[in-house]
Each structure stands twice: as structure tokens, then as C-alpha cells.
Amino acid sequence: MNNTPLRKVIKLLVIFYLLSFFFLFLFSIYTYTATKLIGDFMWPYIWYHSLKLFIRYLLPVTVSSVLITYSLLFKIGDAYTKPGIARPFNQMIAAPLVLFVILTTLYMVLLEGVQPKIVNKLESEKYLSSLVREYGRRWEDALKDKNYEKAIKYLDLYLAIDKSNKKVMDKLSDIKLHALGQGKEETKIVKKAESGKVSEADSMTKVDEYIKKAEEYFKNEDYYSANYYATLAYRIDPERRDARRIAGQSWEKIASFTVSEKEKEKSSFFKMKKEGYSSLMGKEYIKAYYIFKSLQKEKPDDPDVVFYLKKAQEKISKISFFIDEAEKVLTLPGQHNLFFVNSRKNGEEEFIFIGSMIRAENGIYFTDIESIKLKKNNGVIYHFKAPYGKYVTGTIVMNCIDRENPGIRKEAVYISGSRARGEKNIIRLNPLPEELSKLRIGYGVLRDMSIAELWTFRKDFTAYGFVPQYIEINILLKLLRPFSFLILSLFAIVIGWIFRIRYADHPSVFSFIVIPLFPAVVFFFIELYQFANRIILGYTLMVFGFTIALIFLLVLETFLLILTMVFLSGQITE
């Protein structure tokens, strides 16, 4: 049982897999130093990167292992059941054949299921690290300008990503203390001013003088001053009844005056409420929002204000969003540099560029949006850019407002042409949100997509202005991989067996020393093999189209598989 071919194959495969993963792990540690990733991502990066490379090099590692198993691990005696009676070769390969079919399936799972996720993870870490560096720069700049509030804001954002950075945490505490000191200083100044007032009062030594002044002010109907001096006198000498009387009388006058002011206020509150209501009814939702927001500050419990503010918020969420929402989600990872043809109809073509697309809990946000619409032979219909955008039911809304201040607004700026007022800050999107992330410039994203994703996305890809052959060659190359895995693994049995070393007891030490060279040479051959396949498939695709290329791929790989099986069956053990 110990010497069965399957055991030998599995043993060496496990050793090769473990060793290769170990070396790739070491290599990932080495590459980490050049990545500029933050400390928090060090171990996730090393594991994911090792796994990514492991999947990438799984084919050459497997083929090398099989080659070495069949060329080095079989003693002369293993090929014979009894002295002089050769073991049939099919006994040497039957079980490993099943193993390679299973391994091919696992390889597919790794390629289609695991690899895309790992790539996404690594991309996210890279993006977040770059964001942290940016925040780092910003808080340093803010510190130089002694703008502690700003520095604290960026430090908080920094620590939201790089959570365990002690150095930055200490820095934040320092700056907070500094800012507190600055605040205390300001408080001191205020207190000093107040104490100044008190000392001024203190300078008026005689209570009589206060009362005299109070009486004078009362006579002149300056009830605030009368109340002030009477109260001062009363505080110094609580026994003075005249001071108490003037203070009481003047307060009565102030109170009656205040009531009339309140009436005035009430009528202005009502007017504002009315205006807000009219704006809401007149579909000026943003105006309505700010009116009710300011009314809420005055009377937070007013049921009308609470009700209409909620309504206004509901309405504006469909046509705008808040700046702080957009700025907050910038800390999250996303896709960058999306560019596509959004629509093509009636001789008009609309292009959209999106600098970044970020998915957050409360929606999808965009930054650095630019769009141009052309009419064939008639030039630009409009061209605008907007700093932020949000995905709202099939559209990008670009009206970005401040939560409190109506004067702060970020919206689309028209470089040329224009659109109707209601459409100015909104653009209808044809791609679905899940498709958007794949419309990246440079086609690199296609490599990380699964076959199923590529297949479903194929038709729309052309409509968005991309060269269809790109997605098609990726489908073909991804379909090629499991075939290559199976064919080359089986072919490795043939080659290994033909060129096996002959020994009775154990192979020489030299053989084990040179084993690490095999994966490198095998890797080079596999790259050439895959490039040759790529040329043939690429040519067929360009000249005959996708369907023919797909059929050709299946025929070619079936032929190669049969050829390998023929070679396998042609082997003898003697």
C-alpha cells in the first residue's frame, strides 16, 4: 500500500504544494515591504498574496511534481509485480488519473471562486492604504497651519482605517489636548471679559448710587438698565427694599415687552412655515428642507415642522445628498477610472467618466464625474463635470448639499452646452451598478472576473463601447485553463515515465538537489504552451468570430487530451 503510485503522487504533490506555498509566503513577506501597505494589512496581505501566487503557479508546481514522481520515485522493482513479470502500466496510472480529474475540478473552484475574491481583497487593501497616506498628508498640513480641528478630523479618518496605529493614536491625543488648550484659552478670555464687567460693577461702591441710577433709568423707560442696576444693588445689600422694588417693577415691564416680541416671532415662524410648505408643494424640495431645518432649530418639537422636514428629506434624497455623506464614504474602497458609452440613440452618443465608485451601506457614491454628449456631425450637446454623485434608482444624482448651510453646494458645472434646470444635476445610467465596476479603463478587470460573469456581461460590454474580442479572449483563456491542467498533468506522467531514472534502491542525492530547478523550467514551457494556445485562439477569434473560436477550442483541447491518453496508453513498464 505504501508504494502504490497514487500514494507516491499524492505524497510528492503535498510536499510540493506545501513547499511552494512556504516559498511564496516568504516572497510575499519580502514584497510587502515594497507595497506601502499599512501595518494593519500586513498579515492579510501576506496570506492573500501568497494564496494568489499559489493559484497562479499551481499548474507548473503540479506538473513538476508529477514529472518528478514518475521519473524519480519509482524503483526498478516497482515496475514489476514479481521478478520478471512487469506490472501493467495502467495499474500505475489508473488511480492518479482519477486524482487529476478531481484536482482539475478543485483548480477550477480556486480559479473561479477563490481567486477573484482574493484579488478584490488585495485591491481594497491597496486602495485603503493609499487613502491613509493621503489623510496622513492632510493632517500634517493642517497641523502646520495650526488648524487642530481639521487635523483631528483627518486623524479620525486615518484611524478609521489604520485602527491599531499607536503612533497616530498618540498624536491624536496630543492634538486633542492642544485643541482643548486653545479652547480653554478662549474660555479664559470670555471669563476675563465677564469678570471685567463684574469689577466694573464693583467699582460702584455705593448701593445708593446704583439705586439712583436704577430710578433714573426706570424713569427714562430703560427697563433693562434699571433692572441691571437695581439687581446689582440688591445683590450687594439684600436688605434694600427699594432696590428690590425697582428690580421687580422693571422686570414686569420687560416681561410684558417680551410677550409682544414673542407674538412677533410667532407670526414670523408661521410665515416661514408657510413658505416652507409652499416650497415643498412647489417641488422646491431643497429650499423647503433648509426652511424646515432652520425652523426645527427654533422649535424642535413643533409637530408640523417635524412632519414636513421628514417629507422634505424624503424628497431631496431622490435629487440630492449631503456633502458629509460623500466625504465619509471616501474612506471605503472602490473602483477607479470608469469610462464608457452610456447611451447611443438618435445619432447622439453620451460618454461618462467616473473617477471613483464607492459602495457604502447607504448607497453607491461617485467622485470626479465627467460626461459629454455629442450629436453626430453637430458637435457637443453638453459637457459637464461634478465633484460628487450618488446612485439613485438608475441615475447619478450630482446635487451635493450641506446639511446645515444652504450656501454650501457642490453640483455639476457645465463646461459647454446646458440642460433643462430639472435635469442639470442628474444623469440616467444605462449600466447596472454591478456592471459599472467592470467598465474600468485598461481591461485589467476582465482577468479577475469569473467565466460566468464574463459570459453574462459579454453582450452589454460591446454596447458600452468596449472591444468585444477582449472579453471573448478572456472567456476562451479561462476555459483553456482546466484543460491545460488536466492535459499537462497527464502528459507529465508520460514524459516522467519515459525519462525515468533507473535505480534499485534509492536515487542519488544529486537528484534531490536539482529538483527546485524543475518548476522554473516547467513554468517557462507552460507559458510557451499557453502563449501558443493564445495565438491560435486569438487568430480564430479575430478572423472567424467567437462561436467558431469556442468550438475550435473545444475541438483542439479534446484532440490534445485524446493525444495525451494515446501516449499514456502507449507506455510500458518494462
Next chain:
Amino acid sequence: MKNSLILFPLFLFIFIITAVILATLNIFFFWGLNYSSVTGITKAIVLKSVPYKVFQILTASVLNTIVLISFRILKKTPARFTSFMIILATAYLIFIFAVMGTLEIDKNMGEKPQPVFSLIPDKLNSFKNYTVYPINVDGEKLRNVVILDLRDENKKKNKIIYLAGATEKWNREYFMIKDEKNITRVKEKNAYPVVEEIFKKNRFVSLFLDDISFFNTNLANMYNLSKKMFLIFAFAVVFFFSACGVFMRITRWPLFNIFLSFAIVRGFFTFYRWIQLNVVREAVLFFNISHINFLLPSLIIGGIALLLFLLDILFVPYNYWEIEVAE
């Protein structure tokens, strides 16, 4: 003797098979990359290119054939010197005649119009820094062009540019788009048509093909400038690879020997490039001999080949690899 004589037709057979496979791939690569929907290339241009495309794969074919024929020698051992001479002579004759034949036919093909690259209309043509979407393409003239400029220096400006009319220019170094006022709006270094992505080479394959291409260019130059030098150099190369047969028997592990031999084929092209770019460049300054740049690599390669040959005869028994521990 029979085992030695059969090597000649066998060599020819393996060479033809290898050459046909490699030439087909090379032509498909060229044709696919310059397919008519992307460039102005026609079947006539492809056909005119066939001789040179075959020439490009000749060296690799001959060298691989020498390695592959060594399998046969291992399996059915022929007479040592006769087989060596047969392989050397056959490889040499095939190599020089094939090179001469393909290069001469290529010359007689006359002027070959270079494929003219062009942008694909109504598609996003992506390059390193720019993406260009021309709605109409008429030769070099473009109408209604949308350009996305993603250069770092353009970060704060508008990223999308619209040109009502423009012209595209491709040359070996740059791809350029000029607007109607002849102002350059796009300048992309080493840009190729978008279909290049379909035939994209891996870094290792790319390095290997670059090395072979460098060797072929030098070989063609040598042939055109001095036939004598070409014959000497071709002999040195073939002799080197025939002598490399020793590596097929150097250990008792045949698989390792074969891998070593293929590694030498790969390494040879890098080694040749290194000689040309380092040793020869320096030597030209010191020696005033005509064609020193052709002669010196021949001498170095020939010298190494001679050493390997002597090593084989003196130290490696012919059936060394077959010695079994059991015996």
C-alpha cells in the same frame, strides 16, 4: 550504422514538423495582431511576409530539432562519431540553406508595404494614458473624437476632450493625435492597436521572443553583409548545439538532462545578446578587424562548443545515463 543513417531523414522530419508548427504560430500571431479590421493589412501583405516569418523561426526550429533528435540517440544508441557528424552536417546544411532560401525569397518579394495601424471606430481604444473613441475613421482622418486624458499632470483639468476633426499618426515610437489646428492632443509612447491585448505576451515569453528576434536580426544582417561570416557563424552555432548533446547524457537522470538541454537552448539566445551588447561592443574599440562584430561571437560560441565536444569525448561515457544501479 543503420541507427546512425536513419538520423538524417528523422532529423529532416522533426525539423519540418517543428518548423511548420512554429511558422504557423508566427504567421497567425502577425496576421492576428495586424488583422484587417484594425490595420490596413491585406492577405497579400501577409503572404509577402511569409518568407521572413519562416526565417524568424528557423534557428529555434533547428536547435529544438537537435535536442529532440537526441532523444532518439538515447533510446537507440547509434555509432558515436558517425551520428555526431550526421547531426552536425544535417543541421548545418538545413540551417544555412533554409536561412539563405527564406532571406532570398523575402528579398525577391519586393517592397512590402508596412501595415498601417488605425483606431477602431465606435470603440474605446485604450492606451496607457489615454482612451480614444473616434466616431468616424477615414484613413488617418478622424471625425468626432472623444479623448479621455488620464495623465497625472491632467489631474485637475477636464479629463474628457472633444475634437470635431483630427488626424492620427502611428510610428514606431509614438501614437499621436493632432487637432485641426495641428496641435498635438494625444502622444502615447510605444502604443499598439487595441488588439495587442488579445495577443499579449507574458513577461518571460516576451523576453525570450525578444532574444530570438535580436539573434535573427543580427543573423539577417550578417547574411546581407558577409556570406562568409554568416557561414562561419552558422557553423559555430550548429556545432555548439550538436556538442551540447553531452548534456543529454551528463547524468543518469534523463529527465534532468532533457530539461538542462532545453534550458541551454533558452539561455543561448540571452548569452548571444549579452556577447553582442557587452563583449563585442567593447572589442570593436580595441581590434581593427573587419566584421569583428560577426567574427567574435562565432569564435566565442565555437570555442565553447569545442570545449564541450572534448569534455564529451574525454569524460562522459556514451552510455553513461543507462548505467543502472541494479547492474
